[in-house]
Amino acid sequence: MDVLSDAIAAMRTGLPHSSRTHKFAPWGLRFGASDGAGFHVVLRGSCWLIPPECDEPLALSPGDVVFLAHGRGHGLADDPATPLVDVIEAPGGSWVLSEDVPTGSGPSTLILCGAYRLSRARAHPLLTGLPDVVHLPARLGSHPALRSAIELLGGELERPGPGSDAVVPALLDTLLLYILRAWLEEHAGPGTTGWAAALGDPAIAAALYGIHRDPARAWTVEELGARGGLSRAAFARRFTTVVGQPPLAYLTWWRMTTAGRLLSTDDAPLRTVAQRTGYSSEFAFAKAFKREYGVSPGRYRKERAAARGGEH
Structure with missing residues (x-):
């Protein structure tokens, strides 16, 4: 898997959900804080995003995409002065209003909304480094793959057909990756830091790819730098400056993150998990795992199994 896909997979829990909402002014929706992340796409009309905390409201036009990576509460409204009504998640994953509100008679707005369930326990720095609000304004010719995914998802929600229960989650997963890819593309360039x-x-991407593709390998800083044609010292400086931690510190973090995911989703013996994450002995792995998570691998696996059972 590539780094972006890995970052999402490391945090994902449960299935995403979405809705296609048609509103007539005046209207206002308040989305509460959550452990996940969410997005809104204006398909038709216009509205305002009321961002978390005390930031200024953001005007949204047709085709605009906003992504809220950190699960902070926010609002959507036809006007910043319109009162907001709480939106709550129903058992099936759909959203409903907490109270009955008369339908307005003003200009209409059509919005595509989605939410992803994420675990913050091992949040990948690629996501934690995102701003509170990622705004991708509609621009002619920009991010055609993202626009195509939005069109497909909107059409599937408007006209469900055979297989929609499988198509919609797959399109939501695709849309999330396209949103993140679009933001990364817009913020890459000379002088930038971070992911x-x-x-x-x-050079750094080559090293990250190697770590993610084969975390069990006994990587050295020299080997990782050589993948991108850099000397050991030059690579270590560049990696630490851009990523925010030294290469081998990130390798250890990713090994432990991978171990946690394997223990949560795989019944492989602890010896096998240790080998897949670069530890020659189960004892060394257990010691490193407990130092990182505060519990033994066996107890962690039991706790995760119990948590999954409680979700059903």
């Missing part, structure tokens, strides 16, 4: 710069830097 947009990391994935756009051939």
Whole structure:
């Protein structure tokens, strides 16, 4: 898997859900804080995003996309002065209003909304480094793949057909990756730091790809630098500056993140999990895992199994 796909997979829990909402002014929706992330796309008309905390409202036009990576509460409204009504998640994953509100008679707005369930326990820095609100304004010719995914998802929600229960989650997963890819593309370039710069830097990207493709390998800083044609010292400096931590520190973090995911989703023996994450002995793996998570691998697996059972 590539780094972007891995970052999402490391945090995903459960299935995403979405809705296609048609509103007539005046209207206002308040989305509460959550552990996940969400997006809104204006398909027709216009509205305002009331961002988390005290930031200024953001005007949204047809085709605009906003992504809220950190699950902070926010609002959507036809006007910043319109009162907001709480939106709550129903058991089936749909959204309903907490109270009955008369339908307005003003200008209409059609919005595509979606939400992803994420675990913040091992949040990948690629996502934690995103701003509170990622705004991708509609621009002619920009991000055609993202626009195509939006059109497909909107059409599937408007006209469900055979297989929609499988198509919609797959399109939501695709849309999330296209949103993140679009933001990374817009923020890559000379002078940038963080994950947009990391994935756009051939030397660092090559090293990250190696770590993610084969976390069990006994990587050295020299080997990782050689993948991008850099000396050990030059690579270590560049990686630490751009990514925010030294290469081997990130390798250890990713190994432990991978181990946690394997223990949550795989019944493989602990010895096998240790080998897949670069530890020659189960004892060394258990010691490193407990130092990172605060519990033994066996107990972690039992706790995750119990948590999954409680979700059903």
